[in-house]
Each structure stands twice: as C-alpha cells, then as structure tokens.
Amino acid sequence: MSGRHGFRRVLVANRGEIAARVIRTCRRLGIETVLTVSDADAGSVPARLADKVAAIGPPPAAASYLDIDAVVGAAVAAGADAVHPGYGFLSENARLARACAAAGVVFIGPTPETLAASGDKLAAREHAAAAGLPVLPGGHVTDPEASELASRIGFPVLVKAAGGGGGRGLRVVRDPGELGHAVAVASAEAEAAFGDGRVYLERYVSPARHVEVQL
CATH class of the missing domain: 3.40.50.20 (Rossmann fold)
Known part of the structure; x- marks a missing residue:
C-alpha cells in the first residue's frame, strides 16, 4: 500500500x-x-x-x-x-x-x-551577481592567496564552506595572523562534513540577522 x-x-x-x-x-x-x-x-x-x-x-x-x-x-x-x-x-x-x-x-x-546552482555557494554567488543582485565582497580562496584576498576585502572576514552549511566550515577572522589557521581548519571541517574542502572568504557583517528559506 x-x-x-x-x-x-x-x-x-x-x-x-x-x-x-x-x-x-x-x-x-x-x-x-x-x-x-x-x-x-x-x-x-x-x-x-x-x-x-x-x-x-x-x-x-x-x-x-x-x-x-x-x-x-x-x-x-x-x-x-x-x-x-x-x-x-x-x-x-x-x-x-x-x-x-x-x-x-x-x-x-x-x-x-x-x-x-544553489548548493554550491560559490556558484550561487555568481548566479546572484549575474542577476544583478548585490553580493558581499569575497571569493574562492586557497592558502597562498588568502592574505591578498582578505586584504582587499578588509578585516574582519568570514571563512565559509563552499559546499555546505549549518555552521560547518565557518570561521570569523579579525586578525590577519589568524587567517591561515582559520582557512585550514574550516577547509578540514568542510571536507569532513560535506566531502568538499573548498572554502571562500566574504566580508563579515555585524550586527546582522540571518534569514534563511528552506526549499
């Protein structure tokens, strides 16, 4: 039945x-x-x-x-x-x-x-920007280029997992000296949680409210 x-x-x-x-x-x-x-x-x-x-x-x-x-x-x-x-x-x-x-x-x-288009947050950023929606300054990052990108964005920055959510692979970095460690830890956590270790940087906004819609 x-x-x-x-x-x-x-x-x-x-x-x-x-x-x-x-x-x-x-x-x-x-x-x-x-x-x-x-x-x-x-x-x-x-x-x-x-x-x-x-x-x-x-x-x-x-x-x-x-x-x-x-x-x-x-x-x-x-x-x-x-x-x-x-x-x-x-x-x-x-x-x-x-x-x-x-x-x-x-x-x-x-x-x-x-x-x-939406599960990959880097792809979602690109789709949003292409549609004319405002996105925070940021982009995909690997260890060698993290400092340069973070300097362009301006501290504090947020390290975020590209392939997942729920707070996994997420780190706030206020001190440039902590960036390398934060990227490595966030990437390892994202790999363990989602099987995808890619991370990206985004300007950290505070105070802010998180608004989420489940589809």
Missing part, C-alpha cells in the same frame, strides 16, 4: 533529530521508512523509530553518510521508491540527485540543476 504521495517506502539518508522528524512524518503519511545508519548509529533513536535500517559504513561521515554510492545502493537494495536526504550532509549535493535518477529512485528535493 502506498502513502498518499505515491511512495510505498522511503530511504532516509540522515541521522539524529533530522532523521527522526522525517520518519515520523512518513509514518503519518502511511509510508514505510528505511534509515541509513553508520556503525555508531545502529542503536540510535531514529534507528528504533524506522521500520528498517540499512548499514552504510563506519562512523566517520565521509565513509558513510557522505558516500553517495552507499546511500543509493542501500535505497536500491531496500526497494525504496525515494530518498529523503533531510538537510545537511548530501541534501544540497547534485551528484546524489543525479545518482538517484540514474538508479530509478526519486530524490525528494530540488532538481540536480537547481542544486548545482
């Missing part, structure tokens, strides 16, 4: 409270859930809530929750109609959306084209 949205079984590719909310919603809609779990999360609350679990790898996210082949393979093996990525992890990854389509599984989220 399918849920009211036509899905019989959904693979939930996330963990923690995010996964629990998706699982509870699917239950209300009459949809069976399969939860991807790393070895560390096999006994978690979401794992107990889900109808089934699919082990996808060891505890490090890069070897489990960020492994696109493992996620899609688990969906196919479980006979899932769709993959729900929650938010964070692979939710903004166009490659996952394409891999789902190639495997004949629905990706619950934007199209690969939309994800490619």
Whole structure:
C-alpha cells in the first residue's frame, strides 16, 4: 500500500533529530521508512523509530553518510521508491540527485540543476551577481592567496564552506595572523562534513540577522 504521495517506502539518508522528524512524518503519511545508519548509529533513536535500517559504513561521515554510492545502493537494495536526504550532509549535493535518477529512485528535493546552482555557494554567488543582485565582497580562496584576498576585502572576514552549511566550515577572522589557521581548519571541517574542502572568504557583517528559506 502506498502513502498518499505515491511512495510505498522511503530511504532516509540522515541521522539524529533530522532523521527522526522525517520518519515520523512518513509514518503519518502511511509510508514505510528505511534509515541509513553508520556503525555508531545502529542503536540510535531514529534507528528504533524506522521500520528498517540499512548499514552504510563506519562512523566517520565521509565513509558513510557522505558516500553517495552507499546511500543509493542501500535505497536500491531496500526497494525504496525515494530518498529523503533531510538537510545537511548530501541534501544540497547534485551528484546524489543525479545518482538517484540514474538508479530509478526519486530524490525528494530540488532538481540536480537547481542544486548545482544553489548548493554550491560559490556558484550561487555568481548566479546572484549575474542577476544583478548585490553580493558581499569575497571569493574562492586557497592558502597562498588568502592574505591578498582578505586584504582587499578588509578585516574582519568570514571563512565559509563552499559546499555546505549549518555552521560547518565557518570561521570569523579579525586578525590577519589568524587567517591561515582559520582557512585550514574550516577547509578540514568542510571536507569532513560535506566531502568538499573548498572554502571562500566574504566580508563579515555585524550586527546582522540571518534569514534563511528552506526549499
């Protein structure tokens, strides 16, 4: 029997409270859930809530929750109609959306084209600028050029992950002497959280309000 949205079984590719909310919603809609779990999360609350679990790898996210082949393979093996990525992890990854389509599984989220344009924050900046929208001074950076770019922007600057969000890979730098370390730490954190270590600099604005819209 399918849920009211036509899905019989959904693979939930996330963990923690995010996964629990998706699982509870699917239950209300009459949809069976399969939860991807790393070895560390096999006994978690979401794992107990889900109808089934699919082990996808060891505890490090890069070897489990960020492994696109493992996620899609688990969906196919479980006979899932769709993959729900929650938010964070692979939710903004166009490659996952394409891999789902190639495997004949629905990706619950934007199209690969939309994800490619907005999930990559550097690409999103370029699209916004091309549309005539104002963007803060900034750009992609690697260690050798960080000081030069930061000097042009003016301190304080914000080091941001290009391929993710949720506060991961994010550092405020007020002192030029701290920039190199901040770039290295933010890049490593972004690589671990999103499988993408690219970072960029942007002028830091304070005080400010963060306004976000979920699509």
